[in-house]
Amino acid sequence: MGSIDEEIAEIEDEIRRTPHNKATEGHIGKLRAKIAALKIEKEKRGKGGGGGLGYAVRKSGNATVALVGYPSVGKSTLLTKLTGAESEAAAYEFTTTTIIPGMLSWRGANIQILDMPGLIPGAAKGRGRGREVLAVARSSDMVLFVIDGDHLEFRSLARELDGAGIRVNRRPPNISVTRLERGGVQIESTVRLTRITPELATDIVRQFGIHNALVIFREDVGVDELIDVIAGNRVYMPGLWVVNKCDLLDRAGRSSVREKLISVKPLFASASTGEGLEALIDGIGETLAFVRIYMKPQGKAADMAEPMILRRGSTVRDLLERLPRDLSANFLAAQVWGRSARFPGQRIGKDHVLHDQDVVTVLIRRGQVPGAT
Ligand SMILES: Nc1nc2c(ncn2[C@@H]2O[C@H](COP(=O)(O)OP(=O)(O)O)[C@@H](O)[C@H]2O)c(=O)[nH]1
Numbered sequence: 619m620g621s622i623d624e625e626i627a628e629i630e631d632e633i634r635r636t637p638h639n640k641a642t643e644g645h646i647g648k649l650r651a652k653i654a655a656l657k658i659e660k661e662k663r664g665k666g667g668g669g670g671l672g673y674a675v676r677k678s679g680n681a682t683v684a685l686v687g688y689p690s691v692g693k694s695t696l697l698t699k700l701t702g703a704e705s706e707a708a709a710y711e712f713t714t715t716t717i718i719p720g721m722l723s724w725r726g727a728n729i730q731i732l733d734m735p736g737l738i739p740g741a742a743k744g745r746g747r748g749r750e751v752l753a754v755a756r757s758s759d760m761v762l763f764v765i766d767g768d769h770l771e772f773r774s775l776a777r778e779l780d781g782a783g784i785r786v787n788r789r790p791p792n793i794s795v796t797r798l799e800r801g802g803v804q805i806e807s808t809v810r811l812t813r814i815t816p817e818l819a820t821d822i823v824r825q826f827g828i829h830n831a832l833v834i835f836r837e838d839v840g841v842d843e844l845i846d847v848i849a850g851n852r853v854y855m856p857g858l859w860v861v862n863k864c865d866l867l868d869r870a871g872r873s874s875v876r877e878k879l880i881s882v883k884p885l886f887a888s889a890s891t892g893e894g895l896e897a898l899i900d901g902i903g904e905t906l907a908f909v910r911i912y913m914k915p916q917g918k919a920a921d922m923a924e925p926m927i928l929r930r931g932s933t934v935r936d937l938l939e940r941l942p943r944d945l946s947a948n949f950l951a952a953q954v955w956g957r958s959a960r961f962p963g964q965r966i967g968k969d970h971v972l973h974d975q976d977v978v979t980v981l982i983r984r985g986q987v988p989g990a991t
Pocket residue numbers: 687688689690691692693694695696736862863864865866887888889890891
């Protein structure tokens with residue numbers, strides 16, 4: 619407990635009491651910015667007590683997926699069915715939260731799945747070890763939301779993650795904020811802004827203690843997006859929704875659930891009967907969007923048997939991180955064949971974005987002897 623928590627609670631209370639309409643929009647926006655600024659302040663002071671990162675879940679495999687859902691929807695049963703991981707055997711404990719990892723293999727990629735204690739409403743505020751669970755979700759690559767026919771409050775589940783700065787299935791807003799020495803807060807935009815006025819944007823920037831800055835909006839976004847950009851500690855990741863226990867739903871039940879969750883297009887599965895699990899695994903793999911990169915040692919044939927697995931959007935730099943150190947340390951350039959190449963064997967640098975099934979040769983500085991691989 620501290621005065622910052624109290625201050626935040628008071629402002630949240632004020633937001634609840636204020637009727638939401640056009641006339642109060644600006645005021646509420648400023649209050650939300652104030653809360654975001656206070657949370658940053660709290661993190662700075664708290665360090666460790668603030669529920670930030672630092673929970674030692676050992677990530678392994680090519681990507682990590684966090685199972686997120688209310689208690690008893692079948693997360694642990696799903697983990698066992700998907701990965702064969704026995705909860706008891708694989709359990710490891712830190713603080714009072716137990717995170718159980720399992721590993722799934724999908725088209726050559728190893729996907730780590732983390733089973734976690736159920737979230738309860740208020741988790742983002744620290745209820746029910748919620749902060750620890752959210753910290754683990756934050757450091758994952760994807761969220762798998764698990765719900766069942768009795769727990770369809772999917773919006774509140776998503777809101778818990780949102781409160782922890784986890785943005786699921788959203789892109790980082792295209793706004794740049796450049797701090798300046800003087801000149802006040804200047805708001806510019808390359809598109810017409812319909813959801814925020816320059817005056818309100820200025821007020822929000824100032825709430826964060828920034829008094830001189832150039833802010834450029836390159837898309838038509840609102841207060842929340844601006845706050846996200848200034849707060850800066852948001853993470854963006856894909857998510858997928860699965861309605862477990864579909865064996866308990868008859869046809870009418872399923873269509874009513876599908877109707878209610880239309881905005882998140884859930885998959886249906888049953889950890890008990892196994893129905894829908896194959897499709898769920900494909901859904902997870904496709905959502906993670908892997909690319910396979912085949913390595914071709916200079917002057918030799920490419921290794922088409924064991925690709926390097928990266929995430930879509932990865933660059934040569936990301937690839938180098940996964941290769942033996944002597945290759946990255948002596949990197950000169952790379953050559954690429956495949957979809958990302960303008961012509962076969964194109965010479966590329968570290969920022970080049972690789973595509974699925976590209977073939978890559980790493981060229982190293984003269985005089986260096988390449989090691990194994
Ligand atoms: N009918 C049915 N029951 C399930 C299914 N999956 C899990 N359960 C049951 O739901 C209860 C809670 O499951 P558990 O995996 O512990 O849920 P968790 O709290 O989300 O980890 C257990 O009694 C499971 O046997 C399913 O697909 N169908």
